Amino acid sequence: MLSVTGSLSVYFTCDCSRRERIQFMVLKNDIDPHLQEELLELALTLEQHPELAYEEEFTVSQWTCFSKRHKLPITYGLHGKAPMISLGEFDRARCKIVMTADLDAVKLSENGPVGHFCGHHAQSIHALGLAAMLLENEFDFKDLAIRMIGCPAEECRPAYDSNCALPFIPGKKRLLEEGWFDGATAVLSTHLDDDVTAHQVHLSKGTHGAIWLRAHWMTDVLTSFGSMYPISSRSDTLLAAYRKELGLYIHAVKTQDKQRYLDIWIETNGQNDQLTKMSIIRLQQITVQCLQVNVELVTHYEPLRQEKKLLEQAKYVLRTWDQSVTVKETDCLQGATDLGEVSALFPTLQIFVGGTKGMTHEHSFRVVDPLFSYIWPIIFVQKLIINLLQ
Ligand SMILES: [Zn+2]
Known part of the structure; x- marks a missing residue:
């Protein structure tokens, strides 16, 4: 189905406005170069248009445009605030996967700067890239159904907006109430990690x-x-x-x-x-x-509880597919996420991906290795899904 290529260096021309020639090391890269270029361009576009919780209109419109370009079936939950791409038949497939991508950015204080200071824009790239790649590769959806959900409002709006009504209801709680996770055999998610320039995946058993x-x-x-x-x-x-x-x-x-x-x-x-x-x-x-x-x-x-079997599968894929990536394992991560409530109900795994500099929720946070942070997780999640199907 997919070829696993060896180490290769790729010269990639980034955003046309920047015209920088950057050399990246791509260790295991088997994504179509045109799709890759489009995704890297989209990552920059989303990064430059950060939107706050429950105001993610531009980001949703980018999901819509991408889906039209790639003939991906798109619907919307939460009155248009949550775009969803579904492949396969969710009701009938043996393996039903939901992949979440947070849409919102964060404001660092009431009058502070707005930005993707924990890299949520990367999650859209991972979900959209995976959908396009599965379709392009003519993936056989006999046993598999996958639903990519763009989730609004992961960040707690009252942190920077004193007029926000309390209690604040995060996006995934509303999506759970609308039933978009019902029947999922696995919920997969990605997140950029704190200040790890290296090719590293952080697998933690959960968060507080x-x-x-x-x-x-x-x-x-x-x-x-x-x-x-x-x-x-x-x-x-x-x-x-x-x-x-x-x-x-x-x-x-x-x-x-x-x-x-x-x-x-x-x-x-x-x-x-x-x-x-x-x-x-x-x-x-x-x-x-x-x-x-x-x-x-x-x-x-609620605390995020990563499912043991999914953690093991992820480790297996890393061991057998891409040994060049370091795996960091910890018991518990500080901080909280609205994926916790989902993980209390469905087997869940969120992987933390390096290629970044600066701590999340700080102004200095940024992606320094676009191919690793944006593109590598797409191929990894596809490998993981193939593994889950076996
Ligand atoms: Zn985040």
Whole structure:
């Protein structure tokens, strides 16, 4: 079906406006050069048009244009906000795969810059590239059905938009409610990794979960609380109070002072998170008791639990197909994702891909190895799917 080529260097002319000649090492590259060029161009276009949660119109239009160009069947969920490309018959296929791609960018603070500071634009490239490649290669869809979903609003909008209604409902929660994951035998996803210029794939067993609360200040309360607990010890005070009741489910607490409120990020222990709705209400009550102010729930993220079998399959593909890529394995990643709730219901795997510089959610974050960050994951996911079918 697909040839596996050896090491080769490729000279690629990037965006026509830049006309730079860059030499990349492509270790295992068997994607059509025209498609590759188109995808790299699209990556730049999406990177230059970052859009915030639930405003991803341009990005959706790019999905539509790409689908028309490649004769890919496209439909939309969430009233047009979630583009979907489906190949094969989802109701009948033995192997039903959903691949997610986050559409939104992030704003670093209320007045801060907007950008794809954790590389979500790359996820669109991976999903669209895979769809086009499967169709181009005349993949046999007898046993396989795959649905690529462009997911709006992975980033928590209230982080940079104080007018956003609370609690915030992330994109995948809404997609779950509309039933777009129903019946999936595997949910696959990609994400760019933090500051790894090397050809590396990071396989983590999961991420922490999080409960995000917002305490609304009144000026005199802020002053009295501020004098009681200096900023440096606020998070420690809250952490001690939460742990007293919920013990080691609570991993860490971070607070961030805003003008009119205090944001409290409660990170929960990934693999042991058994927090129920009741315990979330308790966390709110404890916060009210501690701070003597009004407390709202901003959002709740369940921990991401990667499915063991999928992790093993991914490792197998890397071992047998492309040994030049380093595999980093860890138990738990800090931070949270709206893929956590999906992973509680369906076997899920998100791989973290290198080729980047700078930490995610920082202004300096960028892709430095476009062929590895944008193109390599497409071929990898295709290999993984072929493996899952066997
Ligand atoms: Zn992200």
